[in-house]
Amino acid sequence: MSDLESFRAETRSWLEKNAPSELRQKATDPDAIVWGGRRPTYVYPQSKRWLDVMRERGWTAPTWPKEYGGGGLSKVEAKVLAEEIFRLEMPPPLYGFGLQMIGPTLLQYGTEEQRTEHIPRIVRGEIRWCQGYSEPNAGSDLASLQTRAVRDGDHFVVNGQKVWTSYGNFSDWMFLLVRTDPDVKKQSGITFILLDLETEGVSVKPIKLISGASPFCETFFQDVRISVENVVSEINAGWTVAKALLGHERSMIGSVFGAGRRAKKRTDVLVETARRTLGEREGRIQDDVQRDRVAELLIDQACFELTVQRSHDGAKAGQKPGPESSIFKVYGTELNQRRHEAMQSMRGPSAVGWEGPGFSEEDLQQTRDWLRSRGNTIEGGTSEVQLNIIAKRVLGLPD
Amino acid sequence: MSDLESFRAETRSWLEKNAPSELRQKATDPDAIVWGGRRPTYVYPQSKRWLDVMRERGWTAPTWPKEYGGGGLSKVEAKVLAEEIFRLEMPPPLYGFGLQMIGPTLLQYGTEEQRTEHIPRIVRGEIRWCQGYSEPNAGSDLASLQTRAVRDGDHFVVNGQKVWTSYGNFSDWMFLLVRTDPDVKKQSGITFILLDLETEGVSVKPIKLISGASPFCETFFQDVRISVENVVSEINAGWTVAKALLGHERSMIGSVFGAGRRAKKRTDVLVETARRTLGEREGRIQDDVQRDRVAELLIDQACFELTVQRSHDGAKAGQKPGPESSIFKVYGTELNQRRHEAMQSMRGPSAVGWEGPGFSEEDLQQTRDWLRSRGNTIEGGTSEVQLNIIAKRVLGLPD
Amino acid sequence: MKLVLDDDQQLLAKTAAELVSRDDALKRLRRLRDEKNENGYSKEVYAKMAELGWTAIPFSTDQGGAGLGVAEMAVVLEALGRALTPEPLLSSVMLGGRSLALGRFSESSWLDGVIDGSKRVCLAYQEPGSRFDAHHVETSAEKTTNGYRITGEKVHVLDGSGADAYIVSARSSGDTAAAAGIDLFVVPTRVGGVEVAVQRRVDARNAAILRLERVELPATARLGASGEGAALLDSVIDGATAALCAEMLGSMSEAFDRTVEYMKERVQFGVPIGSFQALKHRAARVFVEIELARSAVMAAARALDAGDDRARALVSVAKAKCSEAFLLTANEAVQIHGGIGMTDEHDIGFFLKRARGAEMTFGDAAFHRQRFAALSGY
């Protein structure tokens, strides 16, 4: 038995013993997502146990170094672990911007002190992170951000405002971009810094969306003092760090609409909605016009998933990463919107429901999801920005 | 009986007597179009008689002044005449750029001598005109044209090249734009001038299109001498004349795809093609998906025709003309393309025919018409230029 | 048929635009929504509209109306649509009132009330299983010795909360989707067996579910001759559809104007975003679609008023085009507004929600394409 095979066997038996059976089959259940933080919540009580056993082994971040509490697994081992978790259809033990975004960034750009302070707490889910990038006047043109940080001894004093902070009201720390030099080219005067949101002068206010939900916040800074030790990389070198992180965010958002179980579920929901609302004969959607539209969407979905797969396969085969993140972002989000528009059409008069009575829970949720989907092509870099990136970086078209 | 009623009665009886019966019902027959010129051709022999009797009365240009050979009719009388011609489904007695474009321009901008020389010959169909605007490096950016005209006494000496001259090889005179001052803003150094194509140094070469037809020519000028008397309006003021004429061209092209009998015929061809290629049941197109597409196209067609009508009704009611010509150009041409794409889809494998055997005449013609339609969004100002115009002039969006 | 506003129509448009500019309807709509107001409109503003004579527009002078037509109603509703005005003009006049008028209802006090704005009469014709087919009627009308006994459920009753009476479609014979066998009945809200439940719509408009449990009606409650119900319903809904299209036209025009304004103001990368050619071209295309929609709306209204053969087909042209043009406009409006367009605090989202609500009223584009094809004989 090879090392990898024995690793698989051990992992499997360990999971069989330690993965709470109540969470199995819940891989895509949004309620099974655990965000951690100082005030953690668990919809399913077993989620806490699942986090506990996994973080003990560092398996919330399987490939991160052991010295910072990570799993220390090789890529192939981590893949085996993922497959075994997938086999049981377990949800991930922990999720969030700490694991997905700031953790890898600190491993790449952080000081030893920063890593020692933050990485273990991310791995253990003790701190929930959020992102402070956009501002009211710095959307697509992010580099024009105006939140000022003025040096005062060993501290920066920060004044300004951030918007579109996902779950800012539930988070403990924020990584943010501040302007430390207003007199140079806009990209050159930006610093990437870390902030404990319990610091004096920070206030957070949720933003209500057209869908009725409030997943984002505005964050205001009034004379907030941050130690210079919290600067990641150099002062005024924040744009480089931010760009690395943005590419990561784009693929995250794109891949959410891409392959895997979520995509499968989305496919099923579309077909089921068509059958339910338009009628079926032996499973065949009755309305030929809408059936054609469903097929068109699912062909595009298949092409998109295959492109995500091709990108992964290419990366594994050592090909240089291409413009995938922009492609995935622009296409994945628009595809999701087209899917929601199609389902609204299929649902007919039932698509106008906001609250009961007279509308099913499913109808109400689909209406809100449709409205939410309109934001997909705006957040994380608008479609227009992605198309600009493709035109410039891939096609080499002139400015 | 009012004057107008008696005019109608007289016109009707005159037409009954003089309109050759062989041409009745041929209002939309392309073979019934007469272009006139020094070497006129008549597919139907009766077309010559029809032109003769009409031009005697100046009714080839009913509203033009009698002193230049026109009909001298009022707008309402001209409308009555058009209705009576329509009643017999007669083709127009004469058609072309003389009547449609250069004639009205000379009436507005020409000198008395120019009018006396050219207008009567246009009315009588003795001279066929063509347009010399575009150049290989001056397409959308027409004002960058480079054909040089250098003053030499009472003449200009012209050197350069024009492209996209419609029917240049069948025409007698050309109205063209030449650069008379290369040292000022590009729009300010252009002159509008008239040229007899039999002048020494002019050569004309047809351009074969992807559809196989050659309705356009390239025209080359080598030391061509044109008397300064042929300048229309002032020297270096040609851009103003050209713009007036371009607006006219746009509405001409747009309205070709707009209302009236041609539109009706296009509608019928689309529905008939659908029934013929996809099958029908009691007239209903069998394929629901394509039927939906036909309905979508014909709804758009109806909206477009109604917009053309609204523009005309508005003009009659004294409203200032709006951005109609650009709207008609961009939408009418794209609609025609969409219609051709739809018919290609309906025809399936029969859509690939270029010559017989195995393809019907109708199939072959539709394939060539499809290819020809791709040029509609390029000629007469590209769709992109029209959209720029709408954005700037109508919406007031900044440069 | 002339596709221009005559002098009287221009005056009407001006009056309506003035009322709209004085009265911040969108603010009112937002407040009523947040308060979960059951009626979803202001009685005072509606009274003002009645005072201006708008509730009388499409009724003959014999009936106490203004003797005008759908074209004039369209002029007013386009102006109201600009501000997403929620007052129930469309429902009470074009649906309720027109049903009473076309059905020659004997008890004239109802139509009088609609015309002077003191009463609201709503049309209850949709059912849980009917989707967009007005001839899908499961509600039963059982003949009794003195009249009829009605049982069934109606949904999506526009402005149905707080109405004084309902025009209810019910079936005395025939299959569920047959045109034959349908009659329309006037059912006052206070009659026994009537139950009204408020529905909450995405566009914050007033709507209700109407449950009729063995509702006893006299024979005189029926509109028109027996069996005329389906034809009556078709006529009434066609008129209301043209009027709704005019409202949609106003709404999409406003959403578009706000977007173009925003494109001139919003600066990114040091320039107004309206200077970006890709956005310019998209805005120009939206503009063209709205121009086409305007022509279709004007034509449909005038064809209905003239009793033109093509009227029904033109109503379908208008509704198909307006449904798609409004959604396109609203989607582009939110996208171009960016993040702020996704917030409930900003008004532009109300236009997106209304685009969906209006699309699903009287048939969406797909439905009207099919209807247009059928009416055109292919």
Added chain:
Amino acid sequence: MKLVLDDDQQLLAKTAAELVSRDDALKRLRRLRDEKNENGYSKEVYAKMAELGWTAIPFSTDQGGAGLGVAEMAVVLEALGRALTPEPLLSSVMLGGRSLALGRFSESSWLDGVIDGSKRVCLAYQEPGSRFDAHHVETSAEKTTNGYRITGEKVHVLDGSGADAYIVSARSSGDTAAAAGIDLFVVPTRVGGVEVAVQRRVDARNAAILRLERVELPATARLGASGEGAALLDSVIDGATAALCAEMLGSMSEAFDRTVEYMKERVQFGVPIGSFQALKHRAARVFVEIELARSAVMAAARALDAGDDRARALVSVAKAKCSEAFLLTANEAVQIHGGIGMTDEHDIGFFLKRARGAEMTFGDAAFHRQRFAALSGY
């Protein structure tokens, strides 16, 4: 299934790209078209392809082939598609040859000839009434004492002019569109009763009409077991469809690259037209579509080679996507090239014409959407 080229496939791609870059196929295609050449390809170039082993690719080593698959054929055809290369690799290998191989044809000299390039065998399955339905077969196969008697007409026979033999679908029983009752037969061109007429296509590719008048065939002329014809036809056409998609992918990639190049060169208003954002965004969208098409083509070929359950559905995904992406690319290419793109003298129009020709081969996007839906069970 891995969506990457392995080392051997990369080498094959390189070889094919080299041949294409040396040989100006588009110029040849134009010349052959203008000469009205009946075969529409160069025998010398085809011989060169056979020499490189391309005609042997998808056949097992037992049969004298290279033991490779559709994925490798796709690599070669993508390269050929870049130059709109007209040589009959797809028809003779993927249609004719694969029919012989899968049908286990007894007379091995035919397959040998296909593999060494000395013979061309074409598939004649379409009929005037069949549109895209390969099971629509009116051509009759009447049983005789010694074999079969075939009568019927086949159209759109790819590369059918100058072929040495045809695989003909014919029906011995069943309704016109039934799968049961179809058989495939090998019909040498020189057999009595066979008449071939050249068809002229918009894309200048070789095609023919085949008329069979009481053609007498021995029993051994049948491919596979009796009644296997429909299944055999489906398999062969699926493989050829995936291969055609690869060719289309190459063609659209080339049309796109030329357009992007033109956008960088062509100056209007003092700047390259590629600096206009509206054109940039459109080019970026075309790029994305081509990327998606590439993934679908690779997946379909690999699924076929692996005998994957999803193979047929993936073939439909690929053909639907490639048909639309190629047309989109070609339409945008002509539009962006402007006037010059409309001239016969410029090459870009050949891509537009080929987009249409390829779309209508083996089913267009609408056909494959329906097939995909049916295969997916909805």
